[in-house]
Amino acid sequence: MKLPEKITISDIVDQAERATHMVNQIRSRMLAPNTVKAAPVFSITQLAALCGIDKGQVTYRISKGDLPGGHLNDKGTRREFTLVDARLWVQHYRLVNRRPAGARAVTLAVGNFKGGVSKTTTAMVLAQGLSLRGHRVLAIDADPQGSLTTLFGIMPDTEVTEDQTIAPLAYGETDTIRPAIQSTYWDGIDLVAASSSLFSAEFVLPSRQMKDPSFQFWDVLNLGLEDVRDDYDVIIIDTPPSLSYVTINAFMAADGLLVPLPPNALDFASSAQFWSLFSDLASNLVENAGIAKRFDFIHVLLARVDSSDVASDVVRGWIAATYGEKVLPVEIPKTAVTSSSSAEFGTVYDISRYEGNMKTYSRARDAYDRVADLVEVSIRNAWLSQLSEGV
Numbered sequence: 592m593k594l595p596e597k598i599t600i601s602d603i604v605d606q607a608e609r610a611t612h613m614v615n616q617i618r619s620r621m622l623a624p625n626t627v628k629a630a631p632v633f634s635i636t637q638l639a640a641l642c643g644i645d646k647g648q649v650t651y652r653i654s655k656g657d658l659p660g661g662h663l664n665d666k667g668t669r670r671e672f673t674l675v676d677a678r679l680w681v682q683h684y685r686l687v688n689r690r691p692a693g694a695r696a697v698t699l700a701v702g703n704f705k706g707g708v709s710k711t712t713t714a715m716v717l718a719q720g721l722s723l724r725g726h727r728v729l730a731i732d733a734d735p736q737g738s739l740t741t742l743f744g745i746m747p748d749t750e751v752t753e754d755q756t757i758a759p760l761a762y763g764e765t766d767t768i769r770p771a772i773q774s775t776y777w778d779g780i781d782l783v784a785a786s787s788s789l790f791s792a793e794f795v796l797p798s799r800q801m802k803d804p805s806f807q808f809w810d811v812l813n814l815g816l817e818d819v820r821d822d823y824d825v826i827i828i829d830t831p832p833s834l835s836y837v838t839i840n841a842f843m844a845a846d847g848l849l850v851p852l853p854p855n856a857l858d859f860a861s862s863a864q865f866w867s868l869f870s871d872l873a874s875n876l877v878e879n880a881g882i883a884k885r886f887d888f889i890h891v892l893l894a895r896v897d898s899s900d901v902a903s904d905v906v907r908g909w910i911a912a913t914y915g916e917k918v919l920p921v922e923i924p925k926t927a928v929t930s931s932s933s934a935e936f937g938t939v940y941d942i943s944r945y946e947g948n949m950k951t952y953s954r955a956r957d958a959y960d961r962v963a964d965l966v967e968v969s970i971r972n973a974w975l976s977q978l979s980e981g982v
């Protein structure tokens with residue numbers, strides 16, 4: 592009998608090349624180079640829902656002519672509104688929800704030490720959901736893997752320069768994030784991208800601390816954001832699945848944390864680890880550096896919930912008993928919506944018209960809408976608390 596041949600490093604090198612080649616091929620099919628991802632368009636019904644009014648009011652308002660009237664689609668059968676138009680409508684009808692004068696951007700970090708719990712998806716969907724509520728959002732990809740960057744239709748390793756990431760802040764080459772900001776295919780969301788060069792931050796930050804004991808390695812991102820906090824309503828940071836130096840920076844820059852947590856035993860156990868590691872570290876900072884970090888809100892989001900999994904009921908009980916009212920009263924179902932062809936490298940909000948089962952789409956969309964509504968309430972409270980503290 593012939594035994595299987597041993598695998599050499601050079602075999603692995605070949606395999607790595609094949610994998611890269613395959614990714615590039617898929618990518619050029621999905622997103623042709625230099626083409627920009629397209630934002631969705633909105634029907635009158637969708638626009639009415641975004642504005643919280645009925646279709647009749649939209650039609651009446653169009654006739655008044657003071658808000659964008661949209662355009663007929665190519666077949667001339669349907670009136671459509673671009674994202675830019677839709678956001679103008681939303682800003683008109685949802686004025687009460689806008690950031691009050693004197694309040695600054697509320698920063699939200701999405702985190703959990705585990706990969707695959709939907710951190711990046713949640714960060715993107717929240718950025719989109721909040722921008723569809725009229726807010727101006729800065730999305731920051733703090734994960735060297737650059738998944739959030741990819742969701743914006745940008746390839747981390749070929750289309751992102753180091754200057755477009757938070758790396759220059761980590762190096763101390765700049766003290767503002769502003770030059771790293773780029774606009775995106777989505778009106779109302781700007782991006783600070785990521786690429787694998789961000790890994791170097793993990794060496795640079797501790798080494799700066801060694802050279803200069805007064806350097807505060809955890810405060811770099813927070814200070815870098817100061818310059819732009821008046822320009823945005825919300826800043827959303829997607830973090831890597833580890834307690835890295837960059838993750839610590841993201842949490843210390845944040846006013847609120849959002850922790851996606853699928854209701855299964857392993858993810859629950861790793862969330863316990865997450866909190867104990869983070870609390871050890873934060874207590875250390877409080878003791879040694881006199882930092883008095885306070886969060887406006889911490890939300891645990893039940894994510895990727897598989898309704899056919901009976902075990903998840905038990906784990907939901909553990910989660911409720913542990914996290915109490917921090918658990919948001921909504922569950923994100925495990926859904927096939929984003930695996931459909933039109934939404935690859937995208938989210939529910941990228942789809943103008945879902946081609947699959949409408950019920951499946953609505954279930955996912957309604958859940959994400961609800962999360963955006965709940966987070967918007969926390970953001971408004973954080974603004975009010977800024978004003979009452981006279982920040």
Ligand SMILES: Nc1ncnc2c1ncn2[C@@H]1O[C@H](COP(=O)(O)OP(=O)(O)O)[C@@H](O)[C@H]1O
Binds near residue numbers: 707
């Ligand atoms: N609600 C969901 N239902 C099904 N798949 C999901 C859902 N949310 C995210 N995913 C998929 O799970 C994978 C991991 O999600 P991601 O957001 O990248 O997680 P993380 O950032 O925590 O690693 C991705 O392929 C994503 O498309």
Ligand SMILES: [Mg+2]
Binds near residue numbers: 734830
């Ligand atoms: Mg991620």
